[in-house]
Amino acid sequence: MFTCENCGGALRFDIASGKLICDSCLSTYAVGSVKDAQAAEESEEMDAKVFRCPQCGGEIMTIDEAAAAFCSYCGSSNVLESRMTGVKKPKYIIPFKKTKEDCKELYLSKVKKNIFAPKELRNPAYLDRFRGIYTPYWIYGIDIDADASFEGEESHRRGDYIIEDTYMMTCHVDANYDGISYDSSSSFDDEICQEIAPYPDNEFREFDSGYISGFYADVADVDGAVYMKDAADLTVDSVMTSVRSEFTGIDSMNTPSGGYGPKLNPSCNYPESAMFPVWFLSYRNKDRVAYGVVNGLTGKLSIDMPISVLKYLLFSILLAVPMFFVLNLGLVLTPSAGVIATVIMAIIGVITFFVNLGSIKKQETKELDKGYTSIYGKPGKTSHKGYFIGAILPIIAIVVALAIWFISPVSDIYYYAASLFVIVATGLMLIELIKQYNILSTRPLPQFNKDRGEVDA
Numbered sequence: 470m471f472t473c474e475n476c477g478g479a480l481r482f483d484i485a486s487g488k489l490i491c492d493s494c495l496s497t498y499a500v501g502s503v504k505d506a507q508a509a510e511e512s513e514e515m516d517a518k519v520f521r522c523p524q525c526g527g528e529i530m531t532i533d534e535a536a537a538a539f540c541s542y543c544g545s546s547n548v549l550e551s552r553m554t555g556v557k558k559p560k561y562i563i564p565f566k567k568t569k570e571d572c573k574e575l576y577l578s579k580v581k582k583n584i585f586a587p588k589e590l591r592n593p594a595y596l597d598r599f600r601g602i603y604t605p606y607w608i609y610g611i612d613i614d615a616d617a618s619f620e621g622e623e624s625h626r627r628g629d630y631i632i633e634d635t636y637m638m639t640c641h642v643d644a645n646y647d648g649i650s651y652d653s654s655s656s657f658d659d660e661i662c663q664e665i666a667p668y669p670d671n672e673f674r675e676f677d678s679g680y681i682s683g684f685y686a687d688v689a690d691v692d693g694a695v696y697m698k699d700a701a702d703l704t705v706d707s708v709m710t711s712v713r714s715e716f717t718g719i720d721s722m723n724t725p726s727g728g729y730g731p732k733l734n735p736s737c738n739y740p741e742s743a744m745f746p747v748w749f750l751s752y753r754n755k756d757r758v759a760y761g762v763v764n765g766l767t768g769k770l771s772i773d774m775p776i777s778v779l780k781y782l783l784f785s786i787l788l789a790v791p792m793f794f795v796l797n798l799g800l801v802l803t804p805s806a807g808v809i810a811t812v813i814m815a816i817i818g819v820i821t822f823f824v825n826l827g828s829i830k831k832q833e834t835k836e837l838d839k840g841y842t843s844i845y846g847k848p849g850k851t852s853h854k855g856y857f858i859g860a861i862l863p864i865i866a867i868v869v870a871l872a873i874w875f876i877s878p879v880s881d882i883y884y885y886a887a888s889l890f891v892i893v894a895t896g897l898m899l900i901e902l903i904k905q906y907n908i909l910s911t912r913p914l915p916q917f918n919k920d921r922g923e924v925d926a
């Protein structure tokens with residue numbers, strides 16, 4: 470904790486001025502000019518108070534006397550458990566540039582554009598829960614210094630012949646990529662991290678705990694080795710793009726067996742640690758949570774936008790009136806063509822249902838989140854209800870309708886009954902699709918995944 474030399478009050482980092490400020494006497498100090506009284510000189514660690522959420526297990530820390538009244542990861546207002554501990558200082562930091570007010574404005578302008586968003590998302594009291602959190606990252610540097618040769622092909626026509634030539638191209642690649650970053654907290658979703666990227670490395674400063682005074686920080690718990698290969702692959706891809714552009718006059722380059730990686734042999738040292746600024750907000754609805762996350766440097770947003778079912782139903786009723794007329798016109802079609810039209814509609818619905826189910830599974834099991842799976846293990850299974858309404862009933866309706874179409878009975882009444890059955894089943898399926906959308910636009914409470922991870926471990 471930093472104290473004011475003038476009055477002894479607590480200092481905090483002020484985003485607007487970029488300085489430490491004392492709220493009691495308004496004195497300001499440049500970061501680095503005030504020394505933390507209790508901290509040992511040149512220590513690798515800083516004293517921190519770590520808060521743990523009893524509900525989801527999420528952890529945030531502060532170096533101040535501050536308390537934490539709620540959990541940013543699950544939105545719970547339970548009393549957080551706290552403990553004092555030493556936390557390793559990162560090497561670099563990017564201080565906050567966007568203030569809480571900037572952040573609320575950016576967030577609101579986005580939410581207002583979505584007419585289905587629940588009205589709670591605009592509540593000023595809710596927006597005030599935006600919390601500045603420094604999120605830990607690993608910073609990778611990749612070097613490539615290699616003599617490499619690639620095979621390429623070129624074909625041209627001469628008279629009646631097409632001549633194909635194979636070339637061997639050699640080059641020396643000397644590349645050096647710095648500042649490739651991946652978040653090192655398992656609580657922070659990799660996907661959100663990508664959406665609010667980048668954090669350019671020309672904004673890096675040497676870490677000073679003054680920057681995090683008055684803010685919270687997330688605790689790093691993912692090993693630096695986890696993203697080494699990703700950083701190397703990213704560099705190889707980027708290098709090969711420039712290599713290809715050098716070899717003009719050939720049609721295609723043959724991908725070597727085993728990929729370009731072994732040819733270029735990228736080397737990666739153990740990454741440096743850093744903290745990047747993030748504004749974090751969570752919206753809790755029963756056992757789901759939606760996040761609003763803003764890059765504290767650039768203001769880039771990532772918002773989970775659930776749909777208010779009430780708003781959606783009102784809108785659907787408005788839409789149902791013109792739909793009714795369209796469907797009535799549809800009956801001008803021959804009855805058997807009407808059956809086929811409704812069946813096609815239902816098939817599209819069923820396919821959408823299964824595609825969504827696949828995306829939900831990916832999101833729920835966090836199978837793409839390397840930082841998460843490195844700690845909690847392979848993703849578990851998720852079970853989803855809604856199969857009957859979303860798939861089985863419409864499939865039965867489709868089969869029945871096609872059977873009737875195939876038998877081609879004399880009386881039209883069978884065709885109308887079949888069409889009606891398919892339309893009703895499709896209507897019910899639409900409600901299931903909205904539910905799926907809301908699952909996709911929100912997240913499970915972190916706790917569910919963590920518990921499962923511990924069981925698997």
Ligand SMILES: [Zn+2]
Pocket residue numbers: 473474475476477478491492493494495496
């Ligand atoms: Zn003061």
Ligand SMILES: [Zn+2]
Pocket residue numbers: 522523524525526527540541542543544545
């Ligand atoms: Zn929590």
